[in-house]
Amino acid sequence: MIDTAVALSPGRNLGGRDLPDGLLAVRAAEGDEEAFAVLVQRHGRPLLDLARCMLGNPQDAEEAVQDAFVSAWRRLPEYRHSAEFHTWMHRITVNRCLTMRHRRPPPLSLDTVAEPAATDAWGQPARSAEQKAATAALVRALGELDTGQRLCWILREVQGLSYKQISHVTRSSEQAVRGRLFRARRSLQEAMGPWR
C-alpha cells in the first residue's frame, strides 16, 4: 500500500521532506502538522495553477486552494488511501473551484481582458500585446467550455497529467477523458482561429 518509494537523502531531513506522500498523509491524519506542511509545499504550486485556470484569476485561485488544503486537513483522519494523495487533493481542489464558479459569475469579461495592466490575469509581467491578447482569448475560450472538457484540458495541457491520472481525478474512463480532450481542443482551436 501507500505509494512509491523515494530515495532517502543523505542529510535525512527528519522534517519529512524526503518522505513519500502516503507516509506524510498518515502522519498528518494523526495530527502531525509538519508532515502536512510538507504536503502543502509539495502540491500547492500545481494546484494553484489548476485553480487559476479553472477560475480565471489568481485571487480566487488562492482562496480555492487554501480552502482545499484546510478541508483536506480536516478530512485526513477519514482519508482511506484508496486514491493517491495527489489525486485526492486534485479532486478536492476541483470541487472547490466548481463551487466557487457557481457562486460567482466568470471573472474574466471582455472588458477586463482588454484593460492594459502591468501584470495580466496570471500575474505575469506584460508581454507583447499580441501574446497577451492571445492568452486572454484562450482564457476566455476556456471559460466557455463545458466544465468536464475544461478540466480535462487543464489537467493535460497545463498540469501535464497522463490520461490515466486525469481519469482518476475525474473518476471517468480514459476513453471519456480522450473524448473530452478532443472536443476541448476543437472548441479552443475554433476560438483561437483569428490568432493563427
Add this chain to the structure above:
Amino acid sequence: MAVDESHAPPPESLGADGTGPKPGAADVPSFADDVVTPCGRLLSRIWEQARDTAQAADPHISSCPHCREAAEGLSAVTAASQALRTGDRPGLEALADRVMNIVRAEVRLGRLLPLADPDRALRIAESAAAKVLRQAADRVPGARAAACRFVPVGDGVDLRVTMTLAAALDRPLPDRIHQVRRSVLRSAGQDLGLAVTAVDITVVDVLEQEPPCRPGLTPGGA
C-alpha cells in the same frame, strides 16, 4: 464514421507516460464526433501525437500534408497556452503560511495519555507523544515511521504502541525492526516518561536504499 483499418494503422503507443492509446484500440473513431482526414487518420489522434511531442508513434503524420495541416491547426492554442504553463507565478509562501496558521489553530490533540508518574496526575496528548516516537523511529537509518498509536494495557499507566513503518531492504528487516523498537522504547521512557510495555511494528512500505555516502551501508542501487 469508420476508417479503413489497413489504411490507418494505430500507433502502438504514444510513450511510457500512459498517455497513449492501448494497442488495437485505435482502429475506429473513439468518439462519435471525431473527424477523419482525407488520408484516413483521426483528427483526435493527430492532435494527441502533436501534443505528446516526445514520441513519433506514426511517422505518416509528420510527413503527410493533410496531417501536418491538421496538427498546425492547434498551433495558436498551443502557443497561447504556453503562458499558462510557464509564466511567473505568485509565490506559494503566503498561501502556505495562511493554510498552516489555520491548521495549527485547529488543535487536534487526540486522547490524553497518562505519564508513568506516581500520582498519575500528568498527561500528554497522543499526537505529541506520537510525534516524538516517530522521530525516535526515524533516527534508525533506513526506517521511517508512518502511523503511531497507543493502546492502554490494564487499568494503570501501561501502554502498548502500534507503529507502521517504511523500511529499506538493504539489511535484514528483523534487525532494523529490532533497532526501531529499542529506539522507540528508550525515547518513550527517557524523553516522555511513558510506561510503554510493548511496541508492535508493521512494515507497510519499502524505502529505496539510501545513497552510498552514509557509512555502514552498501553502495549502489537497490
